[in-house]
Amino acid sequence: MLSSRGKFARSPLPDTRQLPSRERLSLACALRDDWLAHALSTQPADRARAEAAVTELYRRIGAPRPQFVWVPSPTAARSALRDDPQVFRPALLRSESSPAHGADWPLAARLASLQSDLRTRMDARTRRAAPPWQWYPSGLPPARTLSPEEAIDAGVPLGDVLAATVRDALAASVSDAVRAPMRTGLLPTSDDPTALTWYGQHDAHWIAHHDIQARIGLARYRDSDTRQLALWATLARSTGWWWPGRGRCVMAERPAEVHTEPAPGGRHGEVRLHHPDSPAVRFADGAELYALNGTRVPAWVITDPTVERIHREANVEVRRCAIERIGWDAYIEQAGLQLVGSAADPGNPGSDLHLYHVPRQVWGRPARVLLVVNGSVEPDGRRRRYGLGVPADIGDPVAAAGWSYGLTGDQYSRLLRRT
Numbered sequence: 001m002l003s004s005r006g007k008f009a010r011s012p013l014p015d016t017r018q019l020p021s022r023e024r025l026s027l028a029c030a031l032r033d034d035w036l037a038h039a040l041s042t043q044p045a046d047r048a049r050a051e052a053a054v055t056e057l058y059r060r061i062g063a064p065r066p067q068f069v070w071v072p073s074p075t076a077a078r079s080a081l082r083d084d085p086q087v088f089r090p091a092l093l094r095s096e097s098s099p100a101h102g103a104d105w106p107l108a109a110r111l112a113s114l115q116s117d118l119r120t121r122m123d124a125r126t127r128r129a130a131p132p133w134q135w136y137p138s139g140l141p142p143a144r145t146l147s148p149e150e151a152i153d154a155g156v157p158l159g160d161v162l163a164a165t166v167r168d169a170l171a172a173s174v175s176d177a178v179r180a181p182m183r184t185g186l187l188p189t190s191d192d193p194t195a196l197t198w199y200g201q202h203d204a205h206w207i208a209h210h211d212i213q214a215r216i217g218l219a220r221y222r223d224s225d226t227r228q229l230a231l232w233a234t235l236a237r238s239t240g241w242w243w244p245g246r247g248r249c250v251m252a253e254r255p256a257e258v259h260t261e262p263a264p265g266g267r268h269g270e271v272r273l274h275h276p277d278s279p280a281v282r283f284a285d286g287a288e289l290y291a292l293n294g295t296r297v298p299a300w301v302i303t304d305p306t307v308e309r310i311h312r313e314a315n316v317e318v319r320r321c322a323i324e325r326i327g328w329d330a331y332i333e334q335a336g337l338q339l340v341g342s343a344a345d346p347g348n349p350g351s352d353l354h355l356y357h358v359p360r361q362v363w364g365r366p367a368r369v370l371l372v373v374n375g376s377v378e379p380d381g382r383r384r385r386y387g388l389g390v391p392a393d394i395g396d397p398v399a400a401a402g403w404s405y406g407l408t409g410d411q412y413s414r415l416l417r418r419t
Contacts, residue, residue: 021158024216025148025165031215032166033269035208038237039174039201040258040271045070045251050200050239053231054249060228061110066249073252073283074186074197074241080250081243107246108196118228122210126159126219144168147267159218166212169268170205177263177272178202181296182281185289200239201254207236257282263294277302292321301325307334311362320386328371328385335362337369343397347415348373351383353397355390366392370400 019027047070055065071077105113142156143164151161179202187197210229213219221229235242240254259280263270272294273280279288279299290297295317300309305322310331313319323331331337337356345351351373358367369387390400402412 019217021152022149024158025152025161028162028166028212028216029148029269031212032170032208035170035204035211035236036173036269036271039170039178039204040260041201042255042258045240045253046238047251049234049237050242050251053234053238054242054244054251056231057111057114058107058244058249061107061114063107063110063246066245066247069248069250071250071252072285073255073287074182075283075287076285077241077243077250077252078187081245084245084248108244111198111244112196114228115232118225118232119206119210121225122219122221122229125221126210126213158216162212162216162218165268167205167209169266169270170208172263172266173260173269173271174202174205177270177294178258178260178281181273181291182289185296186287196243198235198242198244200235200241200252201237202241203232204236207233253284255281256284261293275302292325295321297321307331311335323387324384328387332356332371335359337362340368340395341397345372345401346398346413347401353401355394355397355400357392368392368394368400370397370404372401 047068051068054068058064058066069080071080142154143151143160146154146156148161148165151164152158179199182202183197207229210219210221211233214221214226240252242252243250257279259273259275259278260271261274263272273289273291273296274293275290276292280291281289288299290299290302292301297318300306301318301322302325305325307326310319310322313322326334336359338359340355340357342352342354345353354371356369356371358369360366368390370390371385371387374384374386388400388404390403394400394403396409398413399409402409405412
């Protein structure tokens with residue numbers, strides 16, 4: 001509720017500590033899904049709430065309310081920021097020349113320090129999962145190899161289960177699968193004044209982690225930290241990316257479209273960007289991002305893939321997506337690949353291996369490609385075919401498959417099943 005200085009504080013949390021672990025887990029998963037929905041929201045920004053939250057953050061670092069400049073996309077923000085780079089570009093803080101007191105730091109640095117200190121304090125009050133170096137017989141902690149319910153029934157501490165189910169799952173979906181490709185696709189240059197960015201809805205993964213820990217009784221924070229967390233939560237629920245500066249703050253609207261698909265093998269609702277026919281992310285001003293099965297690709301991969309463009313493309317993953325777009329059969333014919341041999345795949349019963357010779361003029365060097373069928377099922381039920389580059393002197397498909405795993409052909413032929 002909006003009132004005065006404490007206007008962003010959330011309602012008192014119910015005491016859930018006495019609930020059975022399965023009920024607390026169910027509540028945590030529901031809250032996680034709600035946070036993911038905010039991270040993927042395409043609704044217009046709630047400008048009044050977003051501006052009020054930023055104003056309060058400015059107040060906490062001793063800065064007056066800024067002038068707000070709203071833009072339709074992060075791409076459009078670059079022009080607004082370049083109008084006055086001294087306002088937005090953070091000064092470089094070097095140990096020999098940086099101010100002795102944080103109050104004298106540049107505004108963006110003070111705001112970053114405010115958030116960093118908050119997260120450090122909340123981390124200290126959060127029951128942490130087992131350290132990543134701890135040894136397990138299976139090589140992975142049970143919370144990451146079992147379903148959440150199975151892990152609870154097996155006696156895995158609830159905090160460890162939530163680390164996989166909430167923290168890691170949201171980081172994979174929001175930070176890795178959405179925010180990172182948007183960052184490199186929409187703001188590609190590191191020397192741009194947009195380099196220091198706050199991500200609004202795409203900060204949801206770390207905010208949700210601390211929020212949910214408190215709501216299911218695994219962490220209790222200081223009242224002042226709870227109120228500050230509520231400010232960041234308000235921004236994640238109300239706006240897209242934003243850039244704070246001295247006296248001005250640029251705020252970007254959320255996307256008009258975001259298209260995702262379930263991530264293969266995900267146990268906790270993980271998603272990745274994907275649209276086979278149009279941009280996976282589109283903003284109202286036309287800024288857009290194309291992605292196939294989680295891989296960011298140039299527009300031509302979707303709109304006009306050709307063998308010539310594929311051969312000019314340096315990125316292996318982009319080439320793979322473009323080949324799959326036109327189909328391996330069509331690519332093999334148009335590129336003039338020559339079949340060397342085929343064999344049943346010992347590591348993937350029911351599937352075959354096909355080894356092709358790649359003419360020198362195609363890749364500029366002698367090479368061979370092994371066409372295999374993925375051992376994992378895609379979200380749409382298909383098993384994807386994909387090509388592996390192998391040395392040009394390998395003439396046996398099974399030996400080529402073994403080489404890709406660091407095995408001999410005989411060793412690979414004895415595998416039960418690959419994945």
